[in-house]
Amino acid sequence: MQTRITKPAGSFYQWAIVGILWIVAFLNYFDRNLITSMRDPIVSDFKLTDAQFGLLTTVFLISYGILSPLGGYLADKYGRKSIIVFSVCIWSAVTLWTGFVTSFHEMLIARVIMGISEACYIPAGLAMIADYHKGKTRSFATGLHMSGLYAGQALGGVGGYISMLWGWRYGFQMIGLFGVVYGIILIYFLQDKKHSTTEVLQAELPDSKEERLNLFQTVKMLVSESSFLVLLFYFCILGVVNWMIYGWLPTFLKEHFVLDLGKAGLSATGYIQIGSFLGVVLGGILADRWFRTNKRSRLYMVIIGFTLGAPFLFLMASTHVFGIAIIAMIVYGIARGINDSNLMPILCQVIDERYIATGYGFLNFLSTIIGGLMVYVGGMLMDANISLAIIYQVSAILMIIAAWSLLRIRIGKKA
Numbered sequence: 001m002q003t004r005i006t007k008p009a010g011s012f013y014q015w016a017i018v019g020i021l022w023i024v025a026f027l028n029y030f031d032r033n034l035i036t037s038m039r040d041p042i043v044s045d046f047k048l049t050d051a052q053f054g055l056l057t058t059v060f061l062i063s064y065g066i067l068s069p070l071g072g073y074l075a076d077k078y079g080r081k082s083i084i085v086f087s088v089c090i091w092s093a094v095t096l097w098t099g100f101v102t103s104f105h106e107m108l109i110a111r112v113i114m115g116i117s118e119a120c121y122i123p124a125g126l127a128m129i130a131d132y133h134k135g136k137t138r139s140f141a142t143g144l145h146m147s148g149l150y151a152g153q154a155l156g157g158v159g160g161y162i163s164m165l166w167g168w169r170y171g172f173q174m175i176g177l178f179g180v181v182y183g184i185i186l187i188y189f190l191q192d193k194k195h196s197t198t199e200v201l202q203a204e205l206p207d208s209k210e211e212r213l214n215l216f217q218t219v220k221m222l223v224s225e226s227s228f229l230v231l232l233f234y235f236c237i238l239g240v241v242n243w244m245i246y247g248w249l250p251t252f253l254k255e256h257f258v259l260d261l262g263k264a265g266l267s268a269t270g271y272i273q274i275g276s277f278l279g280v281v282l283g284g285i286l287a288d289r290w291f292r293t294n295k296r297s298r299l300y301m302v303i304i305g306f307t308l309g310a311p312f313l314f315l316m317a318s319t320h321v322f323g324i325a326i327i328a329m330i331v332y333g334i335a336r337g338i339n340d341s342n343l344m345p346i347l348c349q350v351i352d353e354r355y356i357a358t359g360y361g362f363l364n365f366l367s368t369i370i371g372g373l374m375v376y377v378g379g380m381l382m383d384a385n386i387s388l389a390i391i392y393q394v395s396a397i398l399m400i401i402a403a404w405s406l407l408r409i410r411i412g413k414k415a
Contacts, residue, residue, distance in 0.1 A: 014137075020186070021084075031114070036057070037268070039251060042107075054248075061375065063114075063116045071124065076127070080128040085187055085190065086120060092175075098110045099172035135288075146341060150333075222359050225351060228350055230409050235367040237401070239368055245272070279305065299342075301342050317391075317393045
């Protein structure tokens, strides 16, 4: 890998890159979550069972998870920009195609390809943010970027209203076309972080043998680190909980609180995202400030967040008062936001930063595979008349256990 020598980028572009990637993050999650808020017309159009509808998310997550380590590895080896541009253009073209599919099997294929293309973005995007932001701004910058994901999730709930007004295909067609155009624009405005002279000299030290590792060797190195394995366990539980929410919360709210399709879809994404917006700002600022005196600050923020927030997920599944459920979703969203602003910074303290995209990709690999399977299992459980309320209550308990397992992580003194 060749490294160019240049002066560090100025603060303006450090924050401009967050804004540029914010829109990419928005498109990433808006595209993938449209389908859940359009459940009823899609099920009716193709005459699907709940398990078959769940399979549409499952195949996306399996392909997304399997290719995540490779996407991260390519971003570490060849640079972030090319991988991000490729990812955006392909997944947007597939979103556009989804608006024209004529069968369930064709939609399955589209979801698989979307998963493959989107697998490349998150590891590369978060790694690019980490490249430009060190120490005092890393958690806050990561959190601002993640807020783009929340916006995409929240507005993905608009799909229910779009399907009621113009049909479910319209949303896929419009957002897909916009994404293709934006992907082309990225070619001119997105730039990889160029390394300083000090970073170049460090990369050329004799003991930097990791530069020659292939993907398999890199993954083997990562899993030999006990703290990375703890993160892996945590990511798997987080993936299960998150994707049970993404995949089935609109259905839960519609049936449990007797809401129409549009209100259920918007409520399922909107309230959690409001909390998440608050959480990424709060979690990012507090963690960065606390980091000045305690290098485990980001870890503690995640643990505190879910210790307080996960019980509210349990409450949401238990109450029959929609107003209480709204409060519960907002509080749980705050916990998730605190988590998302600090996960990549924690990873940067656990492994060599030259491999953070690969590391994050491997974490995504197992968490999304397991999460995707659980979305399908959720559909099977519903077909077997097992309540989604019980599933969410169990998920809340698992989330607390996973959060406290993070205490076993050994944190270095890196930024």
